[in-house]
Amino acid sequence: MLSDGRDAIDLLLDSALSSYVAAKPSAGLEKRVIKCCRPAAPKKPLFTLPNWIWSAAAASAVCAIIVAAAWIPSISTSIFGVDSPSLILPRWLESIEATQFSTSIRESSFFFPFLDVMHVIGLVLMLGPLMMLDLRLIGVLWKSSRVSKIATKFIPLALAGFVIVAVTGGLLFWAKPLAYYGRFYFRLKVVLMVLAFLNALIFHATIERKIAIWDNTLPPPPRARLAGVLGLVLWTAVVFAGRFMAVEP
Amino acid sequence: MDLSLANLFPGLEPLFRWCAQIPIGEYLNRLSWAVTVIQTIHLLAITVVLGSILLLNLELLGILRGFDASQLARTLSPFVTRGLIAVMLTGLPLFLNSPMRYFENAAFGPKILMLAAALAFHYTLYPRASGKPIASKCAAILSLLLWFGAGAAGRTIGWS
Numbered sequence: 001m002l003s004d005g006r007d008a009i010d011l012l013l014d015s016a017l018s019s020y021v022a023a024k025p026s027a028g029l030e031k032r033v034i035k036c037c038r039p040a041a042p043k044k045p046l047f048t049l050p051n052w053i054w055s056a057a058a059a060s061a062v063c064a065i066i067v068a069a070a071w072i073p074s075i076s077t078s079i080f081g082v083d084s085p086s087l088i089l090p091r092w093l094e095s096i097e098a099t100q101f102s103t104s105i106r107e108s109s110f111f112f113p114f115l116d117v118m119h120v121i122g123l124v125l126m127l128g129p130l131m132m133l134d135l136r137l138i139g140v141l142w143k144s145s146r147v148s149k150i151a152t153k154f155i156p157l158a159l160a161g162f163v164i165v166a167v168t169g170g171l172l173f174w175a176k177p178l179a180y181y182g183r184f185y186f187r188l189k190v191v192l193m194v195l196a197f198l199n200a201l202i203f204h205a206t207i208e209r210k211i212a213i214w215d216n217t218l219p220p221p222p223r224a225r226l227a228g229v230l231g232l233v234l235w236t237a238v239v240f241a242g243r244f245m246a247v248e249p
Numbered sequence: 250m251d252l253s254l255a256n257l258f259p260g261l262e263p264l265f266r267w268c269a270q271i272p273i274g275e276y277l278n279r280l281s282w283a284v285t286v287i288q289t290i291h292l293l294a295i296t297v298v299l300g301s302i303l304l305l306n307l308e309l310l311g312i313l314r315g316f317d318a319s320q321l322a323r324t325l326s327p328f329v330t331r332g333l334i335a336v337m338l339t340g341l342p343l344f345l346n347s348p349m350r351y352f353e354n355a356a357f358g359p360k361i362l363m364l365a366a367a368l369a370f371h372y373t374l375y376p377r378a379s380g381k382p383i384a385s386k387c388a389a390i391l392s393l394l395l396w397f398g399a400g401a402a403g404r405t406i407g408w409s
Contacts, residue, residue: 113408120292120404121397128300142324145316153313157303236293243289244282 013213013221057202061195068191072184093177105175112175119168126161127235129154137228139219146215147224151208185245189238196234203227254351254358261352268348277346284346287339294335295400301325301332302371302396309379309389318379329371355409360402367395 069075096102105111135141136150173180180186207214207223214221220228254261277283307313308321344351351357370392378388 113405116408117401117404121401123292124296124299124397124400125303127296128303131296132300132304144320149315153315157307239293239296240286240289243292244285247285 009207009210009221009223013210013217016214016217016221057198057205061198064191064194064198068187072187072191090181093181096174096177102174102177105171112172115168115172115175119165119172122161122164122168123239124161126158126165127239129157129161130235131232133158134228134231137220137224137231139225143218147220148211148215180245183245183248185241185248189241189245192234192238192241196231196238199227199230199234251355252358253353253355254361255353257358265348265352268345271345273342273345274347277342284343287343291336291339291343294332294339295403297332298329298336299396299400301328302392305329306389306393309385311386322379333368351406354406356402356405360399360406363395363399363402367392367399370395 105115132141133150133154136143136145136147142150203224207221207227214224219225254265277287304313305321305325308316308318370388375388375392378384
C-alpha cells in the first residue's frame with residue numbers, strides 16, 4: 001500500500017491506461033464510440049469476494065499440488081518413497097461399480113461409445129470459446145472488442161459445453177470407477193482441472209473486478225495476460241491427460 | 250448397414266494398398282506415446298476449427314448478438330484454414346499408420362464423406378449465404394451438421 005491508499009497494481013493500471021489514451025485508438029474502437037451514444041452502465045456483480053481471496057486461492061493451489069504429489073501413485077513413490085495410500089481402492093468405488101446403472105452403461109455396446117463421442121463434442125464446445133477468451137486476455141485475438149463483451153458472449157457457450165463434458169464424463173466414470181481411479185493420468189487430469197478452476201477463480205476474484213479500467217487497454221495488464229496463458233496451458237494439458245488416460249492400460 | 254469405404258468404393262483398394270506400403274508405422278510405433286500425442290494435437294486442432302465454425306454459425310443464426318459479421322468472419326476464417334492444415338498434417342500420419350484398418354472401418358467412410366461435403370460447402374456456397382436472412386440460417390444449420398457430424402464420426406472410428 002502506498003501513502004494515498006493505492007497499491008502497486010493500481011499504479012500499473014493507471015500507467016497502462018494513460019499510455020493507451022496517448023496512443024491512437026484503433027479503427028474498430030473509433031467506430032464503436034460513434035455507434036453507442038452513452039456508455040454502458042456498470043454491471044452490478046452478483047457477489048463480491050474479499051480482497052484476501054486471491055491469496056487463499058493461491059495457497060489452495062499450492063496445497064492442491066502437494067496433495068497431488070501424494071495422490072498420484074508414481075510421483076508419491078519417487079518423491080516420498082512410499083506407495084500412495086489411495087492405491088487401495090475405496091469401498092465406495094466398488095459399490096458404484098456394483099450398481100445396476102453402472103453395469104448397464106459398462107456393458108452397453110451403444111451407450112458407452114455414445115457418451116465418449118458426446119464427451120469429445122462437449123469438449124470442443126467448451127474449449128473453442130474458452131481458448132478465444134484466453135487469447136483476448138493475452139491480447140492476441142479480438143483486439144477491437146472489449147474484454148467484458150468477449151467474456152459475456154463466450155462464457156455462456158463454454159459453460160454449456162462444460163455441462164455436457166461434466167455430465168458425460170461423470171457417467172463415463174460411473175461406468176468404470178475401479179478402472180479409472182487408479183490410473184496415473186486420471187489423477188493428473190483431476191489435479192490439472194482443479195488448477196484450471198483455481199486459475200479462473202483467481203481471475204474473477206481479482207483482476208476482473210477492475211475490468212472497467214482495462215477493458216479496452218492493449219496490451220491487457222500482466223495479471224490478465226497471465227490468467228490467459230495459464231488457462232491455455234492448463235486446458236491443453238487436461239486434454240493431453242485425458243487422451244493418455246484413455247489409452248493407459 | 251456397412252458404410253465403410255471398402256463397401257462403398259471397393260475400387261479404391263489399390264490406393265489404400267499402396268498407402269499401406271509406406272513404412273511410417275514402424276517409426277511411429279517405436280515410441281509408445283507418439284500416436285497418442287499426435288491424436289491429441291489432432292483433437293486440439295479440431296477444437297480450433299470447430300470452435301471457429303461454431304461461432305461463425307451462431308452469429309448467422311442470430312444467437313451471438315453484438316458482433317459485426319464481417320469482423321467475425323475476418324477474425325475466424327484464418328483460424329478455420331490454419332486449423333484445417335494442422336488437422337490434415339496430424340491426420341495424415343495417423344491414417345498412414347494403418348490404412349487398411351480405416352478402409353474397412355464403418356465410421357471412417359461417413360467421416361471422410363462428411364468432411365469432403367463440409368469442405369466443399371464451406372469454400373463454395375457458404376460465403377454467398379451471408380446477408381440473406383433465410384438462406385444464411387439454413388446454411389448455418391447445414392454447416393453445423395456437416396462439421397460436427399464429421400467430428401462425431403471421427404471419434405466413432407475408435408469404437409467400430
